[in-house]
Amino acid sequence: MTKAANGKTNTRNASAGNGALAHPEQLRGATRTARIALIGCGYWGPKVIRAAASLPEVEIAALVDRELALASQVQRHFPAARTTTSLSEALADETIDAVIVATNPATHVELAVEALEAGKHVLVEKPLALSAADCRSLGEQAREAGLALMVGHTFRFSPAVQHVRELLDNRELGQVYYIDSQRLNLGRVRSDVDAIWNFGPHDISIIQHWFDARPVAVHCHAYDYLQPGIPDLAFIVLEYDFAVAHIQLSWLSPNKVRRMTVAGSRKMVVYDDVAGQLAIHDAGIDREHLGRSFGEFQSFGEFRLIQRSGDMHVPRLPHVEPLQAQCRHFLECIFSGNEPLTNFEDAAGVVEILEAASASRANDGARVELGELAGV
Ligand SMILES: NC(=O)c1ccc[n+]([C@@H]2O[C@H](COP(=O)([O-])OP(=O)(O)OC[C@H]3O[C@@H](n4cnc5c(N)ncnc54)[C@H](O)[C@@H]3O)[C@@H](O)[C@H]2O)c1
Structure with a gap:
């Protein structure tokens, strides 16, 4: 067993000895x-494969889409890859080590099961599945086979996101009061998933990483202006027992916004992914004891609230493309036998919150406790 960077226990290495895991040496010598x-x-698939192909250890073997013309377009950049319309046909090539699944979310489980059954390591785009139970059963399948199963929670590989986690671990922000997150854009309007399941995995996976805790309850109000029954605007509240997180998601905004604010008692952080900036504000509201003797207090515990608006610090962060770092991590897990940081448990934690948000939304924004959901 090994300890992951997040302190959780990895078990994939433990199963490496059963002979099922493809060790580095077994991968193309x-x-x-x-x-x-x-x-x-x-x-999205062409963006992921471009990032994967930028790594010297990667060979693009096959490009699959049920619309062959789309696979052929991508093949122009990877002429050595074969194109096909079905995964089964591609898997007939025994030299393939791993599959990246970048199809519509409703197809993820079926395709990942097929790839794992064929003995391939699998990276699945977010969300891993449409239920936490499916995430876990995929994870069990991968573990039994000794194969890497990773979900594309891309922002977990962002240096800014990792830096905020360090600030929180070191308690530099003081007591964290709340997180406020906005992910807004004009389109791309989808009809296979709503804005909650399309954008939500990003915010939720980041918040889960920062808080390293499971929310107690979820509330979600969502609205469908463009397509009946498919929310394009959502306001989600995650109640933790020590703080709260608010997420606004929208396909109906004139501006592209990806901004997260973490308000702590000592410092506040604004992570603006569009501007590519992380700003740490020495700002807050302090309680100053008025210094009177006990007899002079008008009320018990008399304090003055003082605004503190000090310097802003912009840390120098490494220039890393999160998508490339995600692909690199997938490769490292394939080669080392380590459990991915964004493994099925991480994915299930995100998906159970999405399920709770959908349940709340269907019930006019009612408070849904995570324990209330079947299988959670
Ligand atoms: N990590 C990120 O930042 C990010 C960004 C955008 C999309 N995504 C994810 O990527 C995935 C794909 O999203 P997209 O925007 O590219 O969708 P898309 O609809 O543009 O593309 C999906 C493609 O999959 C093909 N497909 C679907 N089922 C198939 C099957 N059974 N066999 C063969 N081909 C099949 C479709 O023909 C289509 O070309 C989704 O899971 C989405 O959530 C992730």
Whole structure:
């Protein structure tokens, strides 16, 4: 067993001894090359495969989409890759080590199961599945087979997100009061998932990483202006027993906004992903004891609230493309046998919150306790 950076216990290495896990040496000999198939050549798949292909250890072996023309378009950049419309056909190539699934979320489980059954390591785009129970059953399958199963919670690989986690670990922000997160844009309007399931995995995976805790309850109000029954605007509240997080998601905003604020008693942080900036404000409201003797107090515990608006610090962070770092981590897990940081448990934690948000939304924003959900 190994301890992951987040302090959680990894078990994948423990199963490496059962012979099922493809060790580095088994992957294309001593050169440590991984041959990868991509399924899903729509909007996001080509971006992921470009990031994967920028790593010297990667060979793009196959490009799969049920619309062959989309796979052929991507093939122009990777002429050595074969194109096909079905994963089964691609998996017939035994030299393929791993599959990246970048299809519509409703297809993730079926395709990941097929790839794992064929003995391939799998990176699945977010959300891993549409239920936490499915995330866990996929995870069990991967563990039994000794294969890497990772979910594409891309922002977990952002240096800014990691820096905020360090600030929180070191208690530099003091007591954390709340997180406020906005992820807004004009489109891309989807019809297979709503804005909650499309954008929400990003904010929730970041907040879960920062707080390293499970919310007690979820409230969600959501509105469908564009397509009946498919919310394009959502306001989600996650109640933790020590703080609160608010998330606003929208496909109907004139501006692209990806901004998260963490308000602590000592410092406040604003992470603006669009501007590429993390700002740490020495700001807050302090309680100053008025210094009177006990007899002079008008009321018990008399204090003055003083505004503190000090310097702003912008830390120098490494220039890392999160998507490339995500692909690199996937490779490292394949080669080392380590459990991915964004493993099925991480994915299930995100998906159970999305399920609770949908349940709340269906019940006019009612408070849904996570324990109330079946299978949670
Ligand atoms: N990490 C991120 O920042 C990020 C950003 C955007 C999208 N995504 C995720 O990427 C995934 C794909 O999103 P998208 O925007 O590219 O969607 P998309 O609709 O543009 O593309 C999906 C593609 O998958 C193909 N497909 C679906 N089912 C298939 C099957 N069974 N066999 C073969 N091909 C199949 C479709 O033909 C389509 O071309 C989603 O899970 C989405 O949440 C992640």
